[in-house]
Amino acid sequence: MKEKTQRNGLQTVVVREFEAADKPEIQRIFSEGLMEMVADTAFRGLRHHPESLLLYGAVTVACFAITMCWWMIGLLPIVVLCGRYFCSRRVIHGYLEQAMSRDMGDMEGFYKKFPDSCLWVAVLDNKVVGVVAALGRQKSGVVELHRMSVERTCRRCGVGVALGQKVLEFAVTHGYSSVVLGTTAYMPAAHKLYQRLGFRCVGVTNGYVTPGARRSLMEKVFFRVCHHHYSLNVQNGKIASCGQH
Ligand SMILES: CC(C)(COP(=O)(O)OP(=O)(O)OC[C@H]1O[C@@H](n2cnc3c(N)ncnc32)[C@H](O)[C@@H]1OP(=O)(O)O)[C@@H](O)C(=O)NCCC(=O)NCCS
Numbered sequence: 001m002k003e004k005t006q007r008n009g010l011q012t013v014v015v016r017e018f019e020a021a022d023k024p025e026i027q028r029i030f031s032e033g034l035m036e037m038v039a040d041t042a043f044r045g046l047r048h049h050p051e052s053l054l055l056y057g058a059v060t061v062a063c064f065a066i067t068m069c070w071w072m073i074g075l076l077p078i079v080v081l082c083g084r085y086f087c088s089r090r091v092i093h094g095y096l097e098q099a100m101s102r103d104m105g106d107m108e109g110f111y112k113k114f115p116d117s118c119l120w121v122a123v124l125d126n127k128v129v130g131v132v133a134a135l136g137r138q139k140s141g142v143v144e145l146h147r148m149s150v151e152r153t154c155r156r157c158g159v160g161v162a163l164g165q166k167v168l169e170f171a172v173t174h175g176y177s178s179v180v181l182g183t184t185a186y187m188p189a190a191h192k193l194y195q196r197l198g199f200r201c202v203g204v205t206n207g208y209v210t211p212g213a214r215r216s217l218m219e220k221v222f223f224r225v226c227h228h229h230y231s232l233n234v235q236n237g238k239i240a241s242c243g244q245h
Pocket residue numbers: 033034036148149150151154155156157158159160161162182183184185188189190192193194196
């Protein structure tokens with residue numbers, strides 16, 4: 001099945017395979033979604049890494065003990081936040097560049113030539129508003145869902161669910177046993193979406209090395225993420241119903 005439609009209020013979300021003309025919009029939606037992770041990782045991520053907070057606290061106390069300057073106490077948190085933002089931006093930008101030099105730069109080569117991979121777009125009101133891709137691994141019988149991103153102004157309308165369901169259908173029709181994905185997002189949206197689709201978190205890697213990271217000392221100090229692994233068994237050919245919007 002090439003096309004899937006889902007009612008979304010008065011509009012209809014159409015999920016179809018991408019066409020060459022969609023490429024600029026796909027790249028924009030993907031890169032904007034990815035760059036949202038910069039602030040997420042730098043600031044929201046702080047709450048999830050007590051070891052980093054401990055390190056920053058210890059450095060602040062040590063600096064104060066050495067210099068006895070009160071303004072150190074106020075200045076160091078600003079330095080830490082700037083350092084975290086700068087490093088998150090650099091790593092995520094590196095990841096984006098890597099994606100653009102591979103599948104997101106050559107979508108035809110990666111997603112049109114081989115039957116075990118595919119990239120879809122969600123279309124709402126004749127506009128491309130979302131993207132997702134599937135990468136099948138025949139040997140392990142697993143499909144990886146990745147590149148999920150929805151236009152900011154079209155969120156919470158069921159576009160993410162429609163895209164996710166397309167990947168699940170793909171896995172079932174091609175006889176795969178499960179769909180897997182990984183995310184380093186701390187924002188609840190991605191986690192809630194995958195849970196809504198029926199995925200279960202099967203593991204968390206703390207200190208995950210993001211592809212494109214340089215692993216410099218600065219990045220080690222200011223960039224730390226958890227990688228959540230999600231999996232959904234589709235062996236019995238049944239896809240959990242996510243409710244209609
Ligand atoms: C994650 C993302 C794809 C969700 O897309 P979406 O079109 O808004 O998702 P849906 O409208 O289909 O939402 C499905 C469910 O997910 C949950 N959800 C989505 N956004 C949410 C949010 N901001 N807060 C809490 N739950 C949220 C809800 O349970 C929602 O169902 P409901 O609206 O009936 O309550 C979108 O927010 C996005 O593109 N984010 C930036 C890029 C990103 O994080 N990609 C994932 C990388 S792994």
